[in-house]
Amino acid sequence: MGRNLQISVRLRPVDLARGHGLSTQAIRNYEAAGILPAAGRTPHGYRTYTSLHAGALRAFLALMPGHGHQTATSIMRAVNQGAVDEAFRLIDESHAQLLDDRRTLEAVESALRDLEHTGESEPEPTAVPGADGTFIGPLAGKLGIRPATLRKWERAGLVRPRRDPQTGYRIYDEADVRDARLAHQLRRGGYLLEHIAPLIAQVRAAGGLEPLEAALCDWHGRLSVRGRAMLAGAAELEAYLRESGPTRPRIES
Template identity: 40%
Template sequence: MGKRTLRPVDLARAAGVSTQQIRNYADAGILPPTSRTSTGYRVFLPRHRDAVLTYRALVAGAGRQAALEIMAAANDGETRQVLVLLDAAHAELHDARRSLKEIAEALRAVARQDPPPLPQTSLYIGDVARRLGVRTSALRVWESVGLLRPGREKGTGYRVFSPADVREAQMIHLLRQVRYPLPQIGPVLDALRRTGSTDALLAAVATRTDEVDRRATALLDASALLHAYLSQDFPTAHPQALPRREQDATGGLRPADEDTPT
């Protein structure tokens, strides 16, 4: 009895992607090798569907590049490399969680302190950039979106940062270190300016922590799928086993595994 074959649309529906994306996955090595029929159609098997679902789950937990590398290693039979890459994905999440904790503590400290003493009453943009360890272009971007409001020096028009401006720049820098979106930093700073409360700052960090939790859970789910995928015997598709033909919407006949050759 021949092995069950699947069409690209079957894989696409299972993963919630387009049939073109399935072809892209096959070309990128995310799917195991496929054979082709004598007429050039790819022969997909249930293991190819499993590969798609495993990859999609890995993307949610580890990101696209890591997921691609893991699946490529799995399809090459490089189990040790799969484990190395999976360990790295877990380590990245662990580092992110630790950084969030450190950032939360730093934000509390910065918010509760008086504005830092400066060597003079105000600093120029280059001085602030060096103090924070960022580029001057970053400070200009933060100003352009309304997060910073430095004054201007009379006569020269140079930006001048007060102690309060420097403290806010520190908090923006800390939030950006955990990739908190720029559009969402404004309300956080506004709340701090109005009330002096750190609640909004800590809520911002908590939001990022929730995201790490979601990624960690997704990686756990993906690990289960990956284990099942690696445990398969990985049979190869048979080019000689032509897929059945079925009638398309126009009344013509087409191979059941694909609409057009690729």
């Protein structure tokens, strides 16, 4: 009885918006996107919301910092359509990506420490493409990016492939692949190309880990903030799931 009375309390769009610094248009957009359950209507056609909608909004806003806008939208849409397992799958994917990013950071740190300890310069370019080198398409596919992105990175000085004398095709040797991987991860960490270029130059010169320590420390911090944000998002989503219960409204896609 208490739960039904709480859900039946009517809220205007401005009531939802005001508490989160949003516009009423944003509330309407969230409803249209399936982030919020469908609103009720007054006899005059005005939207009315309830505490259930307020809970959905809190869950969405809490999910965004950890999962991003697109994934948070997909999670809420799945929940509101009754596809809770799909929502859990999306959350699992985000956690898997965070774990992968942590492992990549560890791998980057390990590689940079190896450079510092051995004092090795970058490997000499290989002479046989396809054996000890790779072309732009396979490398882009392995990184999950477009070939155009690698060409852009080349113009920015992040990678320096040589050209096959017969075909003119770009050939990426072991050092180029290393630089491309590092650039890819730093881009995912939010770094701009102009900030990445000097870091990769330091790696090429094997100038030691010290110039990179600030960036690596910031990267660690970003991952920690994201992990904690995922916890906060999970708490709000669980609260919304408890409130919506088995009578959770369905929204037609």
